[in-house]
Amino acid sequence: MDAVSTTPFPASVYAARLDRASALAADAGLDAIVVGPGPDLQYLVGVDGDTIERLTALVLGPGIAPTVVVPRMELAKVRSTAVGELGLAVSDWVDGDDAHTLVADVITGATRVGVSDALPALHVIPLADGLGLPLELATPVLREGRMIKDADEIAELRRAGTAIDAVHRRVPEWLRAGRTEREVAVDIAEAIVAEGHRTVEFVIVGSGPNGADPHHEVSDRVIEDGDVVVVDIGGAVPSGYNSDSTRTYVVGTPDATAAERIAVLVRAQQAAVDAVRPGVTAEQVDAAARTVLADAGLGDAFLHRTGHGIGVSVHEEPYIAPGNDLVLREGMAFSIEPGIYFAGEWGSRIEDIVVVTSDGCERLNVAPHGLTAV
Numbered sequence: 001m002d003a004v005s006t007t008p009f010p011a012s013v014y015a016a017r018l019d020r021a022s023a024l025a026a027d028a029g030l031d032a033i034v035v036g037p038g039p040d041l042q043y044l045v046g047v048d049g050d051t052i053e054r055l056t057a058l059v060l061g062p063g064i065a066p067t068v069v070v071p072r073m074e075l076a077k078v079r080s081t082a083v084g085e086l087g088l089a090v091s092d093w094v095d096g097d098d099a100h101t102l103v104a105d106v107i108t109g110a111t112r113v114g115v116s117d118a119l120p121a122l123h124v125i126p127l128a129d130g131l132g133l134p135l136e137l138a139t140p141v142l143r144e145g146r147m148i149k150d151a152d153e154i155a156e157l158r159r160a161g162t163a164i165d166a167v168h169r170r171v172p173e174w175l176r177a178g179r180t181e182r183e184v185a186v187d188i189a190e191a192i193v194a195e196g197h198r199t200v201e202f203v204i205v206g207s208g209p210n211g212a213d214p215h216h217e218v219s220d221r222v223i224e225d226g227d228v229v230v231v232d233i234g235g236a237v238p239s240g241y242n243s244d245s246t247r248t249y250v251v252g253t254p255d256a257t258a259a260e261r262i263a264v265l266v267r268a269q270q271a272a273v274d275a276v277r278p279g280v281t282a283e284q285v286d287a288a289a290r291t292v293l294a295d296a297g298l299g300d301a302f303l304h305r306t307g308h309g310i311g312v313s314v315h316e317e318p319y320i321a322p323g324n325d326l327v328l329r330e331g332m333a334f335s336i337e338p339g340i341y342f343a344g345e346w347g348s349r350i351e352d353i354v355v356v357t358s359d360g361c362e363r364l365n366v367a368p369h370g371l372t373a374v
């Protein structure tokens, strides 16, 4: 694991998060939770890094002193996070040791053990074998903390939103006929960092027919006059919190039908934003956008959910999707990003991050929403 310290908050914040996770584990009847590298580990102790074959894991639970099992070569970096600030127990190991038994040693006697959803099968299977227990997903416990953002986390998401808005405002500098999507994306990526992000997480430039594929990233297609272009971009600010915002541009003068349909999409996006408040369900917010599009005969062109939660990861709970009856609460942060896609022709998406407030929501992206001519 290439561990990086991202502990933007005082140690007391991480201590409270750990206490809460243990209490939630107890409520769920879990004796222990094993958290592998990924957003949960970043949220709980500020250890940021990718999963690899050497086991790094945080073990916590009711009556368990939170303990980090870590390769000795990563020890210094892990100690530079809340793990060190809080003086958490550390069980380090070297190549040749069986790290899984170190986890088992911390949770002896446990009968129900949960694992974070990012813990790889490479570790889940040996852990289950070693413990002689079927492991459970700890996702319902771990998502509780991450889903509700406190004031400091919201401030970081706001910072990320302002930074990505600044990039969108500069897109007309780079987007023009005769350039490739990739050339435009290189300029955008540079600006994502220049405007205050630590990392570029993704850059989507979908011009003309490429915009009709919601999964398109970039290509060497040369942008043409009259193209509708979807630009969906995001990065992480130094604290690790993410931005994610989409705007739709047109090179020159838009086709009248495209302009009309995109105006409907802007209304659909606004309707979903207007629907957000505590007590409303995720699917009701999704339906608000979907209904506007369906009423305009564009229901079949909307190919995905309306949004996803965001925080130390770009996609997390809550998912704003049909069938999700999760009730929204103050402090939840998620995208509102309806889109319309016409295969072989063009596509459009408008995306803002919103945070649920006591009586509605705060929109974190305020760059102009309509079709922007460049």
Ligand code: ZN
Pocket (backbone or CB within 6 Å): 098, 099, 100, 101, 126
């Ligand atoms: Zn093992």
Ligand code: ZN
Pocket (backbone or CB within 6 Å): 232, 233, 234, 244, 245, 246, 337, 351
């Ligand atoms: Zn996006």
Ligand code: ZN
Pocket (backbone or CB within 6 Å): 244, 308, 335, 337, 351
């Ligand atoms: Zn998104």
